[in-house]
Amino acid sequence: MKVRLFFLKTSWLVIIAGGLLGGCYYDNEETLYGITTCDSTFVSTFNTDVLPMLEKYCNGCHAGSSPSGDISLDTYSNVSNYVSNGSLMGSIRHDPGFKAMPEGRGKLSACDIKKIQSWIDAGAANN
Ligand code: HEC
The missing domain is CATH 1.20.5 (Single alpha-helices involved in coiled-coils or other helix-helix interfaces)
Known part of the structure; x- marks a missing residue:
C-alpha cells in the first residue's frame, strides 16, 4: 500500500x-x-498585424467617443494621420519631443516596434 x-x-x-x-x-x-x-524580410500588413497591436496596447485609451489626447487609432484613416506627422512612431519609440506611449506602461517590444515600422516602410498601405 x-x-x-x-x-x-x-x-x-x-x-x-x-x-x-x-x-x-x-x-x-x-x-x-x-x-x-521579426527578421528583416518580414513586412506587416495593417489589418493583420498593426491594427490588432494598436487594439491591444493603445485603444483602451485611443478609441471611443472621447479618446485620450483626442487621438483615435481605431481605423486606417485615423492611424494614417499619425503616421504622416511622425507621432505614431515617435511616441512608440519614445523619441524626444513625443509623449512616450503606451502611456504609463512599458515600451512595446523591439519586435513589435519593428513590425509597425516595416508596415510604414512599405508605404503604410490600407492592407
Ligand atoms: C493609458 C492610456 C493610454 C494608452 C494605453 C496609450 N496612450 Fe497614447 N496618449 C494618451 C494620452 C493621455 C495622450 C495625450 C498626452 C498629452 O497630450 O499630454 C496620448 C498621446 C498620444 C500621441 C500623441 C503624442 C505626441 O507627442 O504628439 C500618440 C501618437 C499616441 N498617444 C499614440 C499611442 C500609441 C501608438 C499607443 C499604443 C502603443 C498609445 N498611445 C497608448 C494615453 C494613452
Whole structure:
C-alpha cells in the first residue's frame, strides 16, 4: 500500500514536472516565432498585424467617443494621420519631443516596434 502510494505520488510529480517543462518549451517556441517574424524580410500588413497591436496596447485609451489626447487609432484613416506627422512612431519609440506611449506602461517590444515600422516602410498601405 505504501509502495503504491509512493508510485502514485511519483507519477504526479512527473506529470507536474512535465507540465512545467512543457511550459518552457512553449515559451521557447514563442521566442523563436517572434524572431522569425521579426527578421528583416518580414513586412506587416495593417489589418493583420498593426491594427490588432494598436487594439491591444493603445485603444483602451485611443478609441471611443472621447479618446485620450483626442487621438483615435481605431481605423486606417485615423492611424494614417499619425503616421504622416511622425507621432505614431515617435511616441512608440519614445523619441524626444513625443509623449512616450503606451502611456504609463512599458515600451512595446523591439519586435513589435519593428513590425509597425516595416508596415510604414512599405508605404503604410490600407492592407
Ligand atoms: C493609458 C492610456 C493610454 C494608452 C494605453 C496609450 N496612450 Fe497614447 N496618449 C494618451 C494620452 C493621455 C495622450 C495625450 C498626452 C498629452 O497630450 O499630454 C496620448 C498621446 C498620444 C500621441 C500623441 C503624442 C505626441 O507627442 O504628439 C500618440 C501618437 C499616441 N498617444 C499614440 C499611442 C500609441 C501608438 C499607443 C499604443 C502603443 C498609445 N498611445 C497608448 C494615453 C494613452
